[in-house]
Amino acid sequence: MKNFRGYKQSKLPKSDETISQTEPSSPGGEYLRRYWHPVALSSEVSTTPLQIRILGEDLVIFKTTESKIGLVHRNCPHRRASLVYGKCEKKGIRCCYHGWLFAPDGEILETPGEDPDSKQAAKLRETFKLGAYPIIEFNGLIFAYLGPPENIPEFPHYDTFDIPEVTRRPYRIKYNCNWIQVLDAIMDPVHTSFLHGQSSGIQFSKGFAEVGELEFFERGVQYLGCNTRRVDDFVWVRVNELILPNFTQAGSAFAADGTKTRYFGRSSFTRWVVPVDNDHCVALAWGNFGERADPIEYNTKEGCERIEAGEIMDRTWKEKQNRPGDAEAVEGMGSISAHKGEHLMPTDYGVMIYRRRIRKLIKDLKEGKEPPQPQPEKGNIIKTNGQDTVLKVPKRNIDDRSFIKSIGSAVMKLQFDAEKMPLKKRDDHIINKLSSMEKSGDF
Numbered sequence: 538m539k540n541f542r543g544y545k546q547s548k549l550p551k552s553d554e555t556i557s558q559t560e561p562s563s564p565g566g567e568y569l570r571r572y573w574h575p576v577a578l579s580s581e582v583s584t585t586p587l588q589i590r591i592l593g594e595d596l597v598i599f600k601t602t603e604s605k606i607g608l609v610h611r612n613c614p615h616r617r618a619s620l621v622y623g624k625c626e627k628k629g630i631r632c633c634y635h636g637w638l639f640a641p642d643g644e645i646l647e648t649p650g651e652d653p654d655s656k657q658a659a660k661l662r663e664t665f666k667l668g669a670y671p672i673i674e675f676n677g678l679i680f681a682y683l684g685p686p687e688n689i690p691e692f693p694h695y696d697t698f699d700i701p702e703v704t705r706r707p708y709r710i711k712y713n714c715n716w717i718q719v720l721d722a723i724m725d726p727v728h729t730s731f732l733h734g735q736s737s738g739i740q741f742s743k744g745f746a747e748v749g750e751l752e753f754f755e756r757g758v759q760y761l762g763c764n765t766r767r768v769d770d771f772v773w774v775r776v777n778e779l780i781l782p783n784f785t786q787a788g789s790a791f792a793a794d795g796t797k798t799r800y801f802g803r804s805s806f807t808r809w810v811v812p813v814d815n816d817h818c819v820a821l822a823w824g825n826f827g828e829r830a831d832p833i834e835y836n837t838k839e840g841c842e843r844i845e846a847g848e849i850m851d852r853t854w855k856e857k858q859n860r861p862g863d864a865e866a867v868e869g870m871g872s873i874s875a876h877k878g879e880h881l882m883p884t885d886y887g888v889m890i891y892r893r894r895i896r897k898l899i900k901d902l903k904e905g906k907e908p909p910q911p912q913p914e915k916g917n918i919i920k921t922n923g924q925d926t927v928l929k930v931p932k933r934n935i936d937d938r939s940f941i942k943s944i945g946s947a948v949m950k951l952q953f954d955a956e957k958m959p960l961k962k963r964d965d966h967i968i969n970k971l972s973s974m975e976k977s978g979d980f
């Protein structure tokens with residue numbers, strides 16, 4: 538019998554441990570600890586300590602009454618009480634149990650229950666520290682570096698941090714699954730046509746339901762998926778972007794729908810997918826709003842959720858089942874997807890190549906080779922490519938699929954050729970060229 542293979546296929550295939558394991562001292566966790574990651578929103582951090590879990594480690598983030606932020610191990614090194622019950626003071630956080638005081642960098646400042654002349658306590662204060670990590674607060678997000686201090690990289694500066702007249706709204710969205718499942722979606726432009734355009738009705742706009750022509754690019758640690766669709770007389774070039782290990786951008790969710798001209802519109806989000814542990818992750822991001830991003834009316838909590846996952850997060854089971862969004866698609870795979878049971882197709886090429894690269898970088902690190910940073914040269918702003926362009930180019934008397942694909946390639950080439958230019962010059966150059974390409978019809 539050819540069909541009815543339930544029994545033969547009843548053994549659950551394996552996951553890919555190399556890329557899905559993120560806890561301390563796992564090879565994947567070590568790799569991720571070579572980068573700055575957002576770990577909290579500034580608005581969540583106050584003099585009331587907050588417990589967070591990042592890369593399988595339980596931490597407490599707090600603000601002193603002098604406004605210094607500390608990110609430290611959750612448990613007090615004296616007798617392991619949780620510092621989430623600690624009290625924030627001028628110089629640090631004081632453990633609730635016996636009053637030890639810790640500075641944001643982990644120094645033990647006081648051990649008040651011990652004899653002031655105790656040599657043992659003085660020695661401990663001098664030689665031992667509470668585990669702490671360096672942080673940088675930037676534009677409403679708190680970033681942390683959880684790796685070896687001697688390898689601390691420069692805080693990466695992406696060009697989209699500086700696009701003028703964009704309002705950036707920090708957001709956090711939790712996923713109950715492994716980080717790779719959430720990251721995969723950015724290198725999977727085809728899912729937008731089905732999940733966001735057909736299976737759940739129209740989550741963004743009608744044009745998303747068109748299946749486009751795909752082209753993938755691997756450029757250092759930058760991975761791009763370019764999806765070029767025809768929507769009536771318009772050609773819509775949408776570029777999804779991943780910069781390893783976990784920085785993501787795309788086009789807009791609501792500003793472009795393929796029915797009106799748009800030149801080099803930028804991403805509706807600037808986002809990092811950060812593992813909480815092997816079975817959970819969090820998207821920490823800015824929703825971007827303004828002329829060159831998404832419409833300002835989406836600058837709300839719900840607007841960010843729809844940009845992130847196609848739907849709001851807090852829904853009934855029935856609503857989720859009727860209109861699944863990204864959260865349902867990726868969490869439904871199980872907490873860690875059984876990758877060995879996948880059947881990857883040519884449209885999964887983007888997913889294939891970036892996973893392969895991460896696997897290789899993890900292996901290299903195990904052998905002592907440090908992974909590349911997104912910003913290899915100090916002070917060099919990283920040029921990103923996530924965007925939407927819509928050009929009015931009616932069909933011609935030629936094969937339209939190859940024609941639109943060639944337009945996608947021409948747009949990508951234009952972006953790449955302008956990469957060395959400063960931000961404003963590059964943007965103006967790309968926008969002017971796109972306009973003249975559209976007018977002349979010359980691609």
Ligand code: FES
Pocket residue numbers: 613614615616617618632633634635636637
């Ligand atoms: S457990 Fe924290 S001071 Fe004793």
Ligand SMILES: [Fe+2]
Pocket residue numbers: 722728729732733846847863
């Ligand atoms: Fe999606």
